[in-house]
Amino acid sequence: MTAWTLGVREAGVARPLADDDGRVRVGSRGFDAGDGELWIDVTAGPEGLELDHLVLEVPADVREGDLAWLNGYQSWSQSEVRPLATCRKRLNRLGRLWKLEQMGDHGIAPDQRDHDAECSHEVLAVQRGEAAHLWGSRIGTEAFAVLEVHGEWLRVVVDVAGWRIEPGETARVAWLEARAGRSAPVLLRDWAGRSWTPRPAPPVTGWTSWYRYYGDIDADSLLGEIDALSASEIRFDVFQIDDGFQTHVGDWLDFAPGFPDGVAPLAEAAKDRGMLPGLWLAPFVAAGNSDLLREHPDWVLRDASGKRVPAGWNGGWKGTFYALDLFNDEVLAYLERVFAEATGEWGFGLLKLDFLYAAALDGRPGMTRAQRMRRAMELLRSWAGDAAILGCGVPLVSAAGLVEYCRIGADVAAKWEDHAQRRMHYRERISTVSSMRSTIARAWMDGTWFGNDPDVVILRTTDTRLSDAERRTLHAVNTTLGSLVFVSDDISTYDPETTALLATWDPPGAARIVAHTRSGMIDRMQTDQGPFVLELGDRTGRVLERE
Incomplete structure (x- = not known):
């Protein structure tokens, strides 16, 4: 009862x-x-x-x-298919000191x-x-x-x-x-x-700058990447610029020194070569060292005691970053202008919008966290217009039916697992194996809420600690179950075998899992395209069978 x-x-x-x-x-x-x-x-x-x-x-x-x-x-939060246990472990003290709880469900x-x-x-x-x-x-x-x-x-x-x-x-x-x-x-x-009607989201392949350069990007290097992609015989639908084009997170209209002409010429170059240009933004947050926060301290979300609400900590952004007050009309006007520039004058047709969970931080009388989060997503949809949205770092139910694509797992890395963060019980950690487990556990979202983004495949053999079997496992999971699959390598360094492996993502499209059993660390899935059997251990993994 x-x-x-x-x-x-x-x-x-x-x-x-x-x-x-x-x-x-x-x-x-x-x-x-x-x-x-x-x-x-x-x-x-x-x-x-x-x-x-x-x-x-x-x-x-x-x-x-x-x-x-x-x-x-949210997108990065650990999701799994595994035997039920009696309890789960909390984020430890060190993780809380690093403000990592802001990204999870602790509030x-x-x-x-x-x-x-x-x-x-x-x-x-x-x-x-x-x-x-x-x-x-x-x-x-x-x-x-x-x-x-x-x-x-x-x-x-x-x-x-x-x-x-x-x-x-x-x-x-x-x-x-x-x-x-x-x-x-x-x-x-x-x-x-039965819950939502997804927006049209054709399966796509693409390239992103993040895992190739991280934040150390410049226009000349990216133009070289566009040339290399267009010269290859591999299908690339999207060319996406990630973090690093701006001076600071939050200062979206101010370009870093490596972009003297801004990013519009890059969008034009990608379009000229038949690729949809994409741009990364984190619209709901600003870095502590940004001009935005220095010039507009009243734009920051504050708690009941008047303190700024931190959205997390990021070493690449020089420390703590903060949530913006999305009920401040000046904040909304600024973000609307940023979106108008990105999709209009700059010419980007896809926007990767990241760290979106910040819209649900702290309370506001009259609305639940979910209502605030959905309102924020509806604002993004209205500002983006006809541009496609790739949501990331977002409570997934809040994005359903409003974005074309959405990340459904943690960031991957050029290694299998971050064991130090795993010992913290940090559920949003950067982890290749955790990302793949989430991709499997959330496969049902693809085509029902949005097109699933399982994050990139990493196939390079330098600057990586992934073994050949681990690279092939990541490729198999993401290309089998993802509707948006990117790579982030220097493809000119690929040998013929690696080039041929990447080329198998054409045509793209996610399989549907219809049955799933598990024995130890081995997942046996039956999809509408055939059997798919994997071993995803904490230390390594491999593909055992794939149709």
């Missing part, structure tokens, strides 16, 4: 509503039996109502050891969450033999939901804090769905398909 606790905030004090409070209506159709829906509607009186917290406890046929699809909070309903519990964001699916079960929220753009596993019960924490219901209005503050079937991947894809 489902139980619930709903709290409201009155005169600055949180208090629970009684089960028989006439303002609350609970409905259900077959939910407790494992195949139906459950919802909670709240009607505000003449004074209106502000919600504080909501927790539901629902029966669920889950057991330790069931194969589970666990979805993380979502912190007073209601059991941060040691095994959990999944928005949806949880499990497979036990020939039986599969799914539980998911239908209102993720209104309130984020965290599904915690507690024995044979799910504790669903719905982040309703700040939700303002106007006088006389009724709001659906929880809407859960339970489904049963034979395949967890099929249940996930069906559930996602």
Whole structure:
């Protein structure tokens, strides 16, 4: 039998509503039996109502050891297909000192969450033999939901804090769905398909500057890359400039010394060679050393005590970076101008928009975190116009139906794993193996919410610690399951075998996983294109079978 606790905030004090409070209506159709829906509607009186917290406890046929699809909070957050455990490990003290918790889910309903519990964001699916079960929220753009596993019960924490219901209005503050079937991947894809209509997103290949140069880029080097790509016989649909063209993060209209003529000539050169030009921006944040923050200190998001809200720490940006106040009209006017320049005068047809989770940091009376995040994504969509958006570092449910493509895993690297950050239990760490695990766990999002971006393939044999088997594994996962697949190498250094391997990404397009089992570290997947079998260990990995 489902139980619930709903709290409201009155005169600055949180208090629970009684089960028989006439303002609350609970409905259900077959939910407790494992195949139906459950919802909670709240009607505000003449004074209106502000919600504080909501927790539901629902029966669920889950057991330790069931194969589970666990979805993380945002693009980089660790997502996995693995046996259910009894708990998960928290980010350690060192990670908190580095402000790494800002990128994760630590601020979502912190007073209601059991941060040691095994959990999944928005949806949880499990497979036990020939039986599969799914539980998911239908209102993720209104309130984020965290599904915690507690024995044979799910504790669903719905982040309703700040939700303002106007006088006389009724709001659906929880809407859960339970489904049963034979395949967890099929249940996930069906559930996602009922939620949103994706924007048209044709599968594409491309090149990005990030893993080739990181932030050390200049116009002459990028023009050389454009020449090399156009001279090859490999398909490249997109040429994307990443971080480094600007003086500081936030100062988007000021170009670094290596770009004396700006970036428009590069966009024109890419178009002349048949490639769609793309540009990286992190619109919701600014570096602590930026002119933007120095000249406009009032543009920074501040907490209830008036302190600036940090969005994280980045050594390449000289330390802490901060969230911008997206309810400040001057901030919005500035960002709208940046987008108009990027898509208009500069000529970019694809925008990679990064560190977007910053829009959901800290609270604002009258709106939940999810409502603020969705509003921010709708602003991006309106500013981008006809340009395609590649979202990154974003709560994925907030991006559904608004972006053409979205990153669905961590940044990869020229090594298999960052073991130091793994020991911190940092779920958003840069990690090739974590990225691939997320690509598999979130394959169901492709074509239902957006086109999946699994991050780049790294095939170079210099400046890398990836073995040949590991490079081929990354290539296999990303080209099998991604709709947007980029490379970030100097392709002129490839030997004929590597060139031939990269060329196999044409035609691009993601396979659909229809069945998935796991034995040890070996994932056995059946896709609509044939079998796909991998071993993804913590130390290395390999492809065992691929159609």
